[in-house]
Amino acid sequence: MANFKTLPGFREFYPEDYAKRKHIFQIWRQVARRFGFQEFDGPVLESLELFKAKSGDEIESQLFCFTDKGGREVSLRPEMTPTLARMVGAKANALKRPIKWFCLGDNFRYEKQQRGRLRCFSQLNVDILGEAGPSADIELISLLIDMLTSFGLTHEDFYIRLSDRNMWFLYLEALGNDEAQVTQILGIVDKWERLPEDAVREKLTGIVGDKGRSLWEAIDAFIKIDSLPALRKIFDGLNVEGESAERLQARLDDWSALLGGLELMGYKEFLQLDLSIVRGLAYYTGFVFEAFDRKGEFRALAGGGRYDTLVKKMGGPDMPAVGFGMGDVVLGELLADRGCMPQFVDTVDVYAVIGGEEERKAALADIGSLRQAGYSVDYAFKNQNFGKQFKAASAAGARLAVIYGSEELEKGVVKIRNMSDRSEEEVPRSHLAEAVRSLL
């Protein structure tokens, strides 16, 4: 026995834990459907190449991958996006736009586990494909906020940090950097807070030479921007002209639309413009966002953004896309911390309290009927005194106890006890189902 432990990073769900996960899944599904998204799923096991194609060869060290019996290099899925991109790409011409899909399933990453990070976790993915404008981003971010508030969280518990890789490109190119340099610089921006300042300056100098010093100042100023007016202002100081000026203006208009739309929907207090978010891997192409708890005690709750070029890269047609992922692990920790987790495992409607062996016959007959009528009913397998049975009824969360005592059965009745207010009434056994229905 003692030798058969769960593998590191894999969880077992005892009923109490399962109830918590089920609660999370229920809200995820409920809100996604409220927003008109359709649920899909793909294979848990895919070819290793699929994930390498999206993220590069280096990803292999973090994949739960192996060679199968047919000699195929395969991997448990670390995320849904490549599968989604393939599925959408394969039927792109037949699918109604916009494509609004979500998926809920287990994902696997071969990493050393820590709090908030396991090797197997459930993740919700929500994506909109086929819409390039900010309406899709608005829809997705409002869905994310609505989902978190549906768990009982408020703007005092979490917020969304909004950023934009496009804006970074416009800014850094206006400062005279080419595309390759910008990509490298964004890799440093991602680590801006975590690396010591000297190390950051050194890396910048490595990319742009003597301009490293002024570039550091410029990036530091850009990261500190926390409002749209401040963003406009910083570009005023740079003489952006011609085609770049047009792209800049269009992008600023997108920002107005995004923030304006989310404010109209009542989500202003959840939003924070924060350009320090660029998100690690380089396939994000526009708005990016992450949800965090306000106190900063936990890892990111959710993260996502635009990936307008990925579907094509994965073999499909040109297809703008935006999506986010949210795992059950960090969310579950935050919900528990804020008292937003359900207290009880599944409960029953009725608990039958049985006086003895003779009474059991009548009870079993009625229990069968009640169950067929759709009520959940539980009862003790062995004869026990009433006190124990009421205790068990209470522990089972029963709303009603139906009492089968010799006195009642002689009169052809049973006693129904309302477990919450302890009131009791006698009803004829022939009318039990109706009585239960009216009391529940």
Place this chain on the structure above:
RNA sequence: GUGGCUGUAGCUCAGUUGGUUAGAGCAUCGGAUUGUGAUUCCGAGGGCCGCGGGUUCGAGUCCCGUCAGCCACCCCA
């Protein structure tokens, strides 16, 4: 993958400078209690002290290794 800390019952923890058969509370089960959810009382089960090796007359205790967990890195799709 690297480093630090921690492993005793299902849970929370005691366990003396190394010394007899490893304890408590909670939880579980049984009983007091075959007509009502509380309280109380009595009792029971439950441990290769993470695992392996070493030192010693003797190891839960000291040493080494290993595994697992936590924390910080790396990474975070």
